[in-house]
Amino acid sequence: MSSTSDELQTRTRIAGMQATVEQYTAALNSARARLAVLTGMQAERYSPVPARLAIEQDAVNRIDYASIPAVMAAQNMEKAAQYGIETAKSQHWPTLSLKAGRTRYESDNRSYWDDQIQLNVDAPLYQGGAVSARVRQAEGARAMAASQVDQARFDVLQKASVAQADWTGALGRREAGKRQLESALRARDVYKNEYTLSKRSINDLLSVEQDVWQAISAKIMAEYDGWSAAINYASAVDNLMPLVGIETNAAAKLPDLS
Template sequence: AMQATLEQYRAQHRSATAQLTVLTGVVPATLPELPQALLKQQITLDKIAYESSAAVRSAQSKQEAARERVRQAESGHWPTIKVQAGRTRYENDRQSYWDDEVQLQVEAPLYQGGLVNAKTQSAEGDREAAQAAIQQAKLAINQNASTAYADMIGAQQRQAAGEVQLASADHTRNVYADEYRLSKRSLNDLLSVEQDVFQADSSRITALYDGWDATVRYAAAVDNLLDIMGIDRQQSSGDLLPSLQ
């Protein structure tokens, strides 16, 4: 069972390394520690900068485009005015002169079978859908950030409890070792307390990993991860990736 668990962890490690290689184009021999800036990021669930989110900005751009389509469709109700000017030269045996001409053309949609209204309603529907997409993007950000924050707090509490449990189990192991030397404890007691130490340490490490995972997910949810990892957002700067050496 222990060997199967170990192989499962190794498979997860290989899968994560492969994903990292796909994302960065680098096959790392070793991985650096995660930046401490992740732990120092400000948690502001009530003041999330939605405008910095790519998903929100994309939805807002679609909304602006939909508004322009609404205005364009509504313009079909208004008449079109066109001014044309011309000048013609006439010459004959008796006289020559210029004929100046100005024409004002007015085109008004008298009846189009509801075409303009249909276009306007369609464009208005697109605008409302874009507005809903903005709210949906903000809601998704808020939900992901809130979930990550709750997981982060829970992991920190479990890590603290695991450290207390590990200290207690380690103290018990030392006491049992002394009592074993005095023939007051059996070898089975030593093995049992050693298992308690291992389980406490394993729980602490798992909670530590869960805390880091939740911290990364929170940074990704509020769109802080690129800045914290030192990845340049600007295309003109070269799309720099952090060093994996």
């Protein structure tokens, strides 16, 4: 291979990598701009990802469904439906009411108290099955509410399980990227030695350098995918804000100025 062709290929590859660097720089600036809009501030430094976001192996088996808003809302609907059943069933029974009164009478001849107690019984004799129909309707509403509770729990479990699987896969790819990087670095050292002995061309050095870059890129992408999965998991179980240090329900602790 002639030195002229080596130089041309080298310049071509350098130009290609410079274009790639510009693309990544533009993407980074765009991400920082979006973050500034979301947070309302332009940060000069960024904190590392909190280690507490890491997903434990058996995390999906310890999900606290009772603290997740979507599940809580569905459970409240189920309780309301149960109350509707009890209200409808109560219409089968008579309604009792007790009234008491005391009146004082004064006259020239005598004075006395008139005490009265009145018991009222309101009993439906026949309603043509209307009460039973209302009970069945309320029971149907409760069954639907119960299914919504199950669906809410299933949605949380599904999102959390997918996020945990993505996290595990990303960890495996990160370890593979580390091994790939170690191999590429060893190959680069060998190629440099062989280049000094005129056994390798500059194009060979550029090729192995590209292998190093690809290994580093794969490792970074695996780490990104892993933390993205961790964020998705924390969001699914409604635990993201406490993990990143954002206090929830802070407004409830503020003094009442009204």
